[in-house]
Amino acid sequence: MPAGKWAQYTAYFRLGLCTEFLFAQDNLYMPDSVTSKPTIILCTLNAKYIHASLGLRYLMANMARHGSQALADQTALLEFTLSKPLPDMVLQLLNTLGEERPGQTQVIGFGVYIWNVLQTTELIRLLKCQRPRLKIVLGGPEVSHETDQQDIVKLSDHVITGWGDVSFPKLCLQLVQGPPPLMKVIPGEQPPMDQIALPYQHFSDADLANRLLYVEASRGCPFKCEFCLSSLDKTAWAFELSPFLHELKILYERGARNFKFVDRTFNLKIEASVQILQFFLDRLNEPGAEGLLVHFEVIPDHLPDKLKALIAKYPPGVLQFEVGIQSFNETVQKLISRRQDNIQTEANLRWLINESHAHLHTDLIFGLPGETLDSFAEGFDRLMAIGPQEIQLGILKRLRGTPIARHTVPFEMVYDDQPPYVVRKTKDLDASSLERFTRMAKYWDLIANSGRFKTSLPLILTPIGLPASAFRSFMHFSDHVWLSTGKTYGLTPEDLVDAVFHYLTVVREMDSSPVRASLLQDYLASGARARPKCLAQERLPLGGEPTNQSSHEQSVSTAHKLRGRQDRHGVTAASTD
Numbered sequence: 001m002p003a004g005k006w007a008q009y010t011a012y013f014r015l016g017l018c019t020e021f022l023f024a025q026d027n028l029y030m031p032d033s034v035t036s037k038p039t040i041i042l043c044t045l046n047a048k049y050i051h052a053s054l055g056l057r058y059l060m061a062n063m064a065r066h067g068s069q070a071l072a073d074q075t076a077l078l079e080f081t082l083s084k085p086l087p088d089m090v091l092q093l094l095n096t097l098g099e100e101r102p103g104q105t106q107v108i109g110f111g112v113y114i115w116n117v118l119q120t121t122e123l124i125r126l127l128k129c130q131r132p133r134l135k136i137v138l139g140g141p142e143v144s145h146e147t148d149q150q151d152i153v154k155l156s157d158h159v160i161t162g163w164g165d166v167s168f169p170k171l172c173l174q175l176v177q178g179p180p181p182l183m184k185v186i187p188g189e190q191p192p193m194d195q196i197a198l199p200y201q202h203f204s205d206a207d208l209a210n211r212l213l214y215v216e217a218s219r220g221c222p223f224k225c226e227f228c229l230s231s232l233d234k235t236a237w238a239f240e241l242s243p244f245l246h247e248l249k250i251l252y253e254r255g256a257r258n259f260k261f262v263d264r265t266f267n268l269k270i271e272a273s274v275q276i277l278q279f280f281l282d283r284l285n286e287p288g289a290e291g292l293l294v295h296f297e298v299i300p301d302h303l304p305d306k307l308k309a310l311i312a313k314y315p316p317g318v319l320q321f322e323v324g325i326q327s328f329n330e331t332v333q334k335l336i337s338r339r340q341d342n343i344q345t346e347a348n349l350r351w352l353i354n355e356s357h358a359h360l361h362t363d364l365i366f367g368l369p370g371e372t373l374d375s376f377a378e379g380f381d382r383l384m385a386i387g388p389q390e391i392q393l394g395i396l397k398r399l400r401g402t403p404i405a406r407h408t409v410p411f412e413m414v415y416d417d418q419p420p421y422v423v424r425k426t427k428d429l430d431a432s433s434l435e436r437f438t439r440m441a442k443y444w445d446l447i448a449n450s451g452r453f454k455t456s457l458p459l460i461l462t463p464i465g466l467p468a469s470a471f472r473s474f475m476h477f478s479d480h481v482w483l484s485t486g487k488t489y490g491l492t493p494e495d496l497v498d499a500v501f502h503y504l505t506v507v508r509e510m511d512s513s514p515v516r517a518s519l520l521q522d523y524l525a526s527g528a529r530a531r532p533k534c535l536a537q538e539r540l541p542l543g544g545e546p547t548n549q550s551s552h553e554q555s556v557s558t559a560h561k562l563r564g565r566q567d568r569h570g571v572t573a574a575s576t577d
């Protein structure tokens with residue numbers, strides 16, 4: 001058992017909690033100063049175990065600074081994953097708190113996000129049934145807007161909107177010591193950045209060993225893309241760089257190697273970006289940097305030479321950039337207030353692909369106001385021609401509080417009223433086009449983004465008519481797979497190989513032997529072990545990774561590893577969460 005895991009187990013034994021409740025995917029964290037049952041629990045339901053909540057760790061870190069040491073000494077952090085049964089979560093939360101004692105207030109603060117709001121609502125309903133006097137405090141982006149319309153808010157005692165670092169400890173002081181606050185919905189205080197205690201010591205050794213480490217050099221975004229919650233920020237606030245780098249260094253020395261920056265735009269303040277990139281480059285020049293992976297979200301049209309010079313120094317397999325393109329359609333960009341220089345964007349993407357080893361994950365959004373199937377196809381083809389490693393096909397969601405709502409009537413936008421509030425229909429896209437696209441996005445993820453069909457994908461994308469369009473070709477393929485399998489989930493790698501073979505040889509009438517050869521090459525490179533029907537005659541090395549990989553095969557498998565180690569927004573996240 002790794003040392004960190006052991007620390008978590010000992011926390012359980014120390015408090016006399018029954019370990020049968022400790023699911024492998026849960027994470028109970030208590031600083032050493034918590035010596036009896038905690039009266040305050042910070043809780044959230046993460047999409048998957050690999051995601052460790054940074055928001056809750058900030059609240060934890062600020063309990064002493066903005067509340068009191070005594071408060072910090074009674075606070076535990078308990079993270080679940082969405083897949084855990086709700087009654088088990090109830091049991092575990094109540095066990096962690098222990099019996100209610102007279103005169104004592106017990107508090108659970110929930111981090112509420114679009115991916116967990118439904119389950120968290122039910123969890124709170126169950127908790128309130130069992131322990132009506134328990135104080136429930138909510139926070140997080142999902143409950144920071146439109147609070148009056150939400151069931152979860154009705155069930156809870158207090159909501160802190162926006163930042164919780166200062167306001168949660170203050171509220172806990174009031175709840176624990178009295179007098180209790182009168183306001184139910186409390187606007188979160190936004191202090192100067194140097195007043196916020198950094199949270200990184202609250203990543204346990206087990207977190208470092210097993211999970212993505214979310215880190216944050218700045219909050220907010222100065223841009224105004226109307227579909228995005230960060231558009232409400234109006235500006236970005238940077239943490240002081242040297243204390244932040246100091247914390248990064250400690251994490252790194254403790255063994256952390258998988259860093260995901262949650263900054264909305266990493267390349268906004270170039271001086272800071274340069275220092276952060278230099279920090280990791282310095283580590284790469286020392287022994288022991290194996291496995292280092294650093295992920296940033298960047299805006300595509302701002303890549304000054306200073307930044308390029310550093311990016312170019314990174315070896316393969318370390319840097320990942322998530323680049324939001326969203327739409328190349330200028331009318332749409334204007335409608336949603338997204339300022340983006342398309343020419344510069346293309347030039348920068350080309351530079352990154354040709355001159356750097358960064359892995360590029362690009363995003364497009366389907367269903368924006370004014371976007372048609374044709375205009376989206378044009379944008380997709382334009383991006384395909386540049387050739388990033390991944391294109392994520394997302395679907396517009398109407399996030400609570402976002403200004404995109406102003407287009408609902410003029411563009412006849414119809415959204416799901418349940419999270420994640422995806423668009424179902426617009427003036428320019430009927431419901432069946434959106435469903436068709438949703439399926440295509442899933443197949444695109446399985447076939448293209450997975451990197452499993454590197455040599456066969458170009459065959460699928462062979463033009464069907466004129467003008468040639470990769471988008472149209474893939475949509476044709478997608479329609480066929482849907483018709484023949486009726487499934488977007490639960491397709492095994494072998495099902496996919498057979499589906500591609502059938503499509504290429506029967507529907508597109510390609511010669512079967514080059515198709516089979518290409519699929520065989522992809523299948524072997526993927527390391528899969530079973531036997532697709534179309535490759536039944538081939539000699540396959542079953543039961544293990546293929547040996548003697550060529551350099552091409554190695555690059556395919558590197559792409560896989562990169563992908564496996566990184567989780568991200570979007571179709572994959574949505575489909576696997």
Ligand code: B12
Nearest residue numbers: 046047051055109111113114139140142163164229568570
């Ligand atoms: C990491 C992340 C994910 C991870 C999940 C992580 C997890 N824990 O499981 C993954 C990759 C799975 C993910 C997926 C999605 N995400 Co996301 N994600 C983020 C991201 C980048 C970082 C979150 C973070 O750590 N922030 C830093 C911390 C410090 O901020 P915070 O979490 O907001 O916490 C502060 C406050 O909210 C508050 N707070 C938090 N918890 C609590 C608890 C209490 C009690 C209190 C009082 C206060 C409080 O205090 C904290 C400190 O000030 C944010 C963007 C961002 N930079 O915040 C988007 C963000 C949260 N995601 C968003 C969206 C839209 C999505 C997707 C729908 C994207 C998509 N596919 O279209 C999917 C969801 C898929 C699904 N199944 O529904 C939106 C929010 C939507 C919402 N209402 O929740 C955000 C804000 C991005 C944006 N700007 O639009 N995401």
Ligand code: SF4
Nearest residue numbers: 221223225228230264
């Ligand atoms: S999409 Fe990106 S650039 Fe636009 S507001 Fe959101 S975070 Fe900022």
